[in-house]
Amino acid sequence: SQQGEEDPQALSIQEGENATMNCSYKTSINNLQWYRQNSGRGLVHLILIRSNEREKHSGRLRVTLDTSKKSSSLLITASRAADTASYFCALILTGGGNKLTFGTGTQLKVEL
Amino acid sequence: KAGVTQTPRYLIKTRGQQVTLSCSPISGHRSVSWYQQTPGQGLQFLFEYFSETQRNKGNFPGRFSGRQFSNSRSEMNVSTLELGDSALYLCASSSGQGLDEQFFGPGTRLTVL
Numbered sequence: 001s002q003q004g005e006e007d008p009q010a011l012s013i014q015e016g017e018n019a020t021m022n023c024s025y026k027t028s029i030n031n032l033q034w035y036r037q038n039s040g041r042g043l044v045h046l047i048l049i050r051s052n053e054r055e056k057h058s059g060r061l062r063v064t065l066d067t068s069k070k071s072s073s074l075l076i077t078a079s080r081a082a083d084t085a086s087y088f089c090a091l092i093l094t095g096g097g098n099k100l101t102f103g104t105g106t107q108l109k110v111e112l
Numbered sequence: 113k114a115g116v117t118q119t120p121r122y123l124i125k126t127r128g129q130q131v132t133l134s135c136s137p138i139s140g141h142r143s144v145s146w147y148q149q150t151p152g153q154g155l156q157f158l159f160e161y162f163s164e165t166q167r168n169k170g171n172f173p174g175r176f177s178g179r180q181f182s183n184s185r186s187e188m189n190v191s192t193l194e195l196g197d198s199a200l201y202l203c204a205s206s207s208g209q210g211l212d213e214q215f216f217g218p219g220t221r222l223t224v225l
Contacts (some may be wrong), residue, residue: 030211040149040200042116043216088155092211097168098143100204100214102155 003027004089004103012109022108023070023089030092032065032072033100037086046074046087079110099102114139116205116217121169124223130191133220134204139185141215144186146178149200149219154182158201161186162208172208198224 006023013019023032031050035043049056049065049072056063062075076083086107090100117136137144145168146166151223157170161180178188190197200221204214 005151013172033213035216042202042218043204043211045215048213090155091176096205098145098160098162098208098211098214099157099168100147100155101143101157102147104154 003093003101004091006089006103008042008089008106008108009104010107010109012111013079013080015110015112016046016059017079017110018081018086019108020036020108023072025072025089025103028071028094029067030094031062032098033090033092034061034072034074035088035090037088037105039085043088046112047071063087073076076108079108081110081112084108084110116203116215117202118203118217118220120220121218122221122223124225126225127195129188129193131189131193131222133188133201133203133222135186135205137186137203137205138215139206141205142184144180144184144205145206145214146186146188146206147202147204148172149202150196150198152180155202158188167187167208173189181184195224196214197223 022100033048034046060077065072089103090104117147145160160168180186186197202219206214
């Protein structure tokens with residue numbers, strides 16, 4: 001069963017706008033990672049945030065983590081058409097080893 | 113560094129057959145994990161191999177098995193294929209030394225008829 005729930009399931013925005021997607025989970029984590037997937041291809045690692053971190057940035061990406069609320073958000077600023085993809089949060093659960101537990105994913109469409 | 117490679121990219125099999133998928137990790141990485149992706153169940157963890165030993169296992173029947181070779185390349189085998197095994201199979205490579213980012217291959221698209 002999937003531990004991560006993402007919302008929204010689908011998001012459609014105009015190029016240049018910001019996109020925010022959220023991930024909620026139920027148990028203790030070691031870290032949380034965000035991945036992107038284009039049209040059923042392989043997953044591309046975007047960013048990793050550890051349980052003792054609250055915010056991380058990478059280029060146009062900003063990730064926050066609130067362990068008290070068991071939630072994380074991914075913000076993509078100034079979206080481009082090339083950002084159109086599915087985005088997944090993936091959890092490394094405490095005591096779960098190297099196993100990634102994936103969320104349900106958010107389908108982002110960025111229109112010109 | 114070359115990325116993670118998976119072969120074959122596409123595969124069509126019939127029910128009851130068996131299939132073997134291959135994954136070559138990034139050079140120097142010793143951990144290979146396998147995931148199954150379907151529209152209904154999403155991304156699910158199959159197993160992880162580290163230094164030729166299975167280190168972690170998901171909730172899949174015994175028809176799904178794997179192994180890792182001394183050069184860290186890994187194979188995954190599915191026996192007695194069922195229609196529900198149709199999926200994208202992804203492998204992920206990592207150093208295996210810590211709980212760090214994993215690098216995914218392009219996947220093998222398996223269709224069972």
